[in-house]
Amino acid sequence: MSAQHTAVVGAGTMGNGIAHVLALHGYDVALIDVDADRLDAATATIAENLDRQIEKETIAPAAKNAALDRISTATDTAAGVLEAELVVEAVPEEQELKAEVFGTLDRHAPDDALLASNTSSISITWIGAQTERPSQVIGMHFFNPVPVMGLVEVVRGQRTSDATFATVETVAGALDKTAVEVEDYPGFVSNRVLMPMINEAIFCVMEGVAEPEDIDTVMTLGMNHPMGPLTLADFIGLDVCLDILEVMHEDLGDDKYRPCPLLRRKVTAGELGRKTGQGFFSYE
Ligand SMILES: NC(=O)c1ccc[n+]([C@@H]2O[C@H](COP(=O)([O-])OP(=O)(O)OC[C@H]3O[C@@H](n4cnc5c(N)ncnc54)[C@H](O)[C@@H]3O)[C@@H](O)[C@H]2O)c1
Structure with missing residues (x-):
């Protein structure tokens, strides 16, 4: 066909x-x-x-x-x-x-x-x-x-x-x-691999391991990623990231997919990333 x-x-x-x-x-x-x-x-x-x-x-x-x-x-x-x-x-x-x-x-x-x-x-x-x-x-x-x-x-x-x-x-x-x-498993390959990385970067912010800019620098310069995970999360939309993590957490039943509380807090506050002008970074 x-x-x-x-x-x-x-x-x-x-x-x-x-x-x-x-x-x-x-x-x-x-x-x-x-x-x-x-x-x-x-x-x-x-x-x-x-x-x-x-x-x-x-x-x-x-x-x-x-x-x-x-x-x-x-x-x-x-x-x-x-x-x-x-x-x-x-x-x-x-x-x-x-x-x-x-x-x-x-x-x-x-x-x-x-x-x-x-x-x-x-x-x-x-x-x-x-x-x-x-x-x-x-x-x-x-x-x-x-x-x-x-x-x-x-x-x-x-x-x-x-x-x-x-x-x-x-x-x-x-x-x-x-x-x-x-x-057909939750998150397919792309989000199954990407979202835990983004979530872990957010845990690093929450726990004060490093500043958001520095976490992204580690991943761009150290891992050769074209964009850091927090910049990418802001680009995707933090609400979208939360929704995908929730689906993977529920459907795969594994706590390794539990959304970081800081991600939830930012979504609740309306800080959704680029589209609202504020996420982990500010956008004029
Ligand atoms: N945005 C992304 O980066 C991205 C990436 C990959 C996959 N997706 C998926 O693609 C899908 C669409 O996402 P999006 O970001 O383009 O959404 P969007 O909100 O930008 O666009 C959705 C469009 O659907 C229209 N719509 C709503 N109800 C409709 C109906 N009953 N019949 C016809 N049109 C209707 C809306 O008017 C709107 O224009 C979602 O399933 C999303 O998970 C999004």
Whole structure:
């Protein structure tokens, strides 16, 4: 199956990036969001990011309009997915919402359409079980910013078929991304490895082992990480880090994933990182 016709549900941070790379690589994309303003903002962001790629000479100038012409927008999910061969869902990380959206996709997308989720932490097996087609449900976990980052974790749920996996792996390759096959366990590989490191860096702050700047310096200069764990946590959003740690703590049942009390305190105080101007560091 070629999956020429795609749909992306949710036009926020991740959805606009996913629509961008699909359209740039020749796929038709129906970009869907319940909020028409988010659709306008997403289209503007995609145009700006394509301009940036033209300036950096990573794409030809003509590629911009060709990509934008392949994107249509819709506020009605049921109507937007009627012709889709592959749907990528990128709505907020709430289990009830994912269930509702996958119910709609299952009822209205063609019977042979594949349904992928960009979820960071919700079980693909569980999402598949919300549909009548669990063998066609899979995780496509992209990374932010999508046009820049070269990885997709392709997550196999308990009932995901080999054919579904093969098609999605092919699509990821066609987007110039490296697809890594991962099994459906909480946090997949990326967050399973990353979040305990971030959490431990926060414990170091809480226990006064070192100042935040110095903890990041140890990891950038000593371990050659491009960004320190606290800068990265501020970039991801401290609320998002807390949510992911809570899911891993509960679902894996191991206290090594318990969120640091300082992380909780900062989230409670509304210090969520870059997006609020204050996290472990201040942003003007
Ligand atoms: N932000 C990241 O760095 C990142 C990285 C990897 C994966 N993810 C995952 O990607 C998903 C989306 O995250 P995001 O950061 O892009 O969120 P976001 O809040 O930026 O965007 C979500 C969009 O979904 C729309 N939406 C809400 N309900 C909808 C519905 N019923 N139908 C259609 N659209 C609806 C919202 O209007 C919004 O525009 C989440 O599952 C998240 O865990 C996020």
